[in-house]
Amino acid sequence: MISSDKVNGTAVYSRAGEQIGTIDHLSIDKTTGKVAYAVMGFGGFLGFGEDHHPISWGKLSYDTGLGGYVTDITSEQLEGAPARKDDWYRDRDWEARTHDYYGVPSYWI
Amino acid sequence: MISSDKVNGTAVYSRAGEQIGTIDHLSIDKTTGKVAYAVMGFGGFLGFGEDHHPISWGKLSYDTGLGGYVTDITSEQLEGAPARKDDWYRDRDWEARTHDYYGVPSYWI
Numbered sequence: 001m002i003s004s005d006k007v008n009g010t011a012v013y014s015r016a017g018e019q020i021g022t023i024d025h026l027s028i029d030k031t032t033g034k035v036a037y038a039v040m041g042f043g044g045f046l047g048f049g050e051d052h053h054p055i056s057w058g059k060l061s062y063d064t065g066l067g068g069y070v071t072d073i074t075s076e077q078l079e080g081a082p083a084r085k086d087d088w089y090r091d092r093d094w095e096a097r098t099h100d101y102y103g104v105p106s107y108w109i
Numbered sequence: 110m111i112s113s114d115k116v117n118g119t120a121v122y123s124r125a126g127e128q129i130g131t132i133d134h135l136s137i138d139k140t141t142g143k144v145a146y147a148v149m150g151f152g153g154f155l156g157f158g159e160d161h162h163p164i165s166w167g168k169l170s171y172d173t174g175l176g177g178y179v180t181d182i183t184s185e186q187l188e189g190a191p192a193r194k195d196d197w198y199r200d201r202d203w204e205a206r207t208h209d210y211y212g213v214p215s216y217w218i
Contacts, residue, residue, distance in 0.1 A: 001145065001198040004113045004135035026113035026137075028144055033166050033216070035142045036110065057142050089110040107142070 002062075011068035012040055012060065019068070020075060024052060027089055029107055036107045037089075038069070053078055054088065056104045073102065111171075120177035121149055121169065128177070129184060133161055136198055138216055145216045146198075147178070162187055163197065165213045182211065 010023045020042070027037040037054035055078075060069040082097045092108075099106045119132045129151070136146040146163035164187075169178040191206045201217075208215045 002137040002139055003148075004137060005117060005133075007137075008114060024114075028111040028113060028116075028135075030111055030171070033144045035137055035144070039112075062139075 007038075011066070012038075013063070013066055013068055013070050014074065015070065015072050017066065020071075020078075021053075023069065026057070027054060032107065034107050053081070054084075054098075056099060056102055057107075058104045059102060077102070116147075120175070121147075122172070122175055122177055122179050123183065124179065124181050126175065129180075129187075130162075132178065135166070136163060141216065143216050162190070163193075163207075165208060165211055166216075167213045168211060186211070 004026065007023055008025050011019050012021045012023060014020050021040040024039045024041040026035050027039060028034070029036045035057040038057055038060055039052050039054045042051045042053065055071065055073060059071050059073055061071075062068075063070045082094055082101055084094050084098075085091060088094050095108075096106065113135065116132055117134050120128050121130050121132060123129050130149040133148045133150040135144050136148060137143070138145045144166040147166055147169055148161050148163045151160045151162065164180065164182060168180050168182050170180075171177075172179045191203055191210055193203050193207075194200060197203050204217075205215065
């Protein structure tokens, strides 16, 4: 069991063990009660200019040794991901393309 | 979609519209990625003596008018709920009895 207050701010590492960002918050699907996305924060300074990017929860696994999450998503993949609008979280079309892009099953079926 | 950082600290109301507590954090099942419990905080003063109690996520619904969650669980029901140990979140026996007590389907099947 994972506590939501222990997730926000947790580091996310690449398969090579390099930190690529932190988890800003989780996005939970109201209907199914499933965690749909971990919204990651990258770069920025004191919160200014930080870029956020939602990735599928299924692409993260916790590594007790590193004390953070590991993902096989690369920086290149993140940069090439489908562009999103501000209301991405209710844009089922963008969601479908994104899940397809990362090769993960959709959480809403 | 619900943002995890907008859940912690949100008020929980009874069907009568009376505030009975706040959400302290969510407990997420690692395997299914589903929110299993909302751990509620009751009473206490500046964090001292606050009692925590996990309730099934399925027993909460969001009320935009109240700006918080509503549950049909009563204070009496909470007080009479199956007693739990510190490691309740990995005590499948306690979980089964609790879901049965509140009449909600188990999240792990």
